Amino acid sequence: MQNENFKKGQGAQRNVINRFDRYTYEPEEEDFESVKTSFTEVFPKTIVNQVKSEDLPMEYSMNPYQGCEHGCSYCFARPTHEYWGYSAGIDFERKIMVKKNAPELLEKFFQKRGYQAAPILLSGNTDCYQPAERQFEITRKLLQICLDYRHPVNILTKNALVLRDLDILEPMAEQNLVSVSLSIPTINEELRRKMEPRTSSAPNKLKAIEVLSEHKIPVHVMVAPIIPGLNSDEPLSILKSIADAGASGFGYTLVRLNDTVEPVFVNWIEAHFPDRAQKVLNLIRSMRGGKLGDKRYFERQRGEGNIAEMIHNTFKIGRKKFFEGKEFPKLSTANFTGTRDQQLRLFD
Template structure:
């Protein structure tokens, strides 16, 4: 009998394709359960924190991720393969072995002081979630926001966690200068599905409450209804769009699921565990989006998808935008307020 570990997304530590030797165990093995039941934090001290965004999927010039790995446990997460570069598995390790970039605020300040740097919006997250559960204790994201406020630098936040409301004091000050937007990822308003899709994120109701709180505080809000997985949450598009519009979201975005590299075996195992009766149907419909493959690395193709199911999804979102967001829009953030000498001036006192 399998013993499901609460809050776990991946079913196993799949093989890291960079490793020569193969060693795998299911999270349901007796001698493995205790080892993965708790999150382990490893402090790291990188040389840089800001990354140039080369992915056209993201509308930002730069991103920064205070954590590598993510406790939220979403089986479909496109960031899972990045854990392999650190010598870990894209499976259980991605969720339970978190690398914390403890010097991130100092690195951001150093970046802002670069000679000739001109401000462009930096996205907090983009790879892994900046407000995953460990942030409650470590407060690295809060430190990064403090640096952005000090230097008056625009920042965009993407998260699945209502913990973002903890930092309303900083966010409201940034918003007063048009320096911040907050995007919440809400792929479904079906709470039972949410528990399985993203086991350690905030509940649907908590996310919607956070969205309303942030919006009422005067902070521009955006919702990612993503990823759309045909056969799972594709039927939730319109009710989700209506719910987030009612809570004050200014706009929304969406993506089609794609299972690139080692995301594929993690997601297939997850489907087999939670939706065995729908497994073949869901996988076949995902493949129909990408020319018969479960993944797609061509940016233009993976965003648009192909076939009848992709067309239905795109048309449904067009209806949602027309019906619930017709008169709403997001304004670009201010870049002209940035002052790269701010920290130097303050250090004189």
């Protein structure tokens, strides 16, 4: 049974205290109802980040936006908003920072003397195809730069808006320069509307897999996060659906609620699932050594205990049943020269 006081269409039910603020101000509850999403242009000096986490496979990532309108309560990126003086709660979803100079910064990065090309993950923190992208088109411009320089990029998104850029993705795929990973934690549309309220619907994500595959653009799916007691009964049905749609690989993660993600998620689940909130939280604790979060390299990916092991075994069965013999292609760096191919320009 859903709490009648929940805030529809968003993950965070309120702001949470910023760890770095000495003083905090919490608006009245009704004030949040009238808050509209605001966009602030910021001017970073770099756009490509070197990934130093030992248990992550990518070497570089880039994020054209800070904050995310998608509204997933469990998003691990929420605490990064605190470094900007905002809250990881509603602020993360409503105060979006926009990096309009990202394409210029990426081109300068590619032109660095001695740079050795390696695939860049487009996203990695906040979604590069969140709703703001319809207006600002920064992701599209970044992809055009990657095509111009023949540089490989992996895209991670929850949004079928990626199909808008087929005209760039197709020539990239022909040179083995791009792959798309769609995040699909559930194909239960009622649950999806609560878990990730402003993402593309589950049917639209599955349709995006079909369209991308038809255009010979490699598609991977992140079944993430798995939350025991909410979507932990879905892995096999999700894997069958994405395999039927044309995905050639998948990954998955178990939910972990580090730092200020924890109070946001707890508020969310108590609002949306008050009848089973404590059960779900206890199941998460059973995978995280009695806590809700885990920052230990490698262990944070795997979890521990019977529930975690049961989830791992389910995905092993699904991989063998639906993805045996399928391989996800490795992107090519062979054609990168550090100079722009003007003939590949699709727009100016």
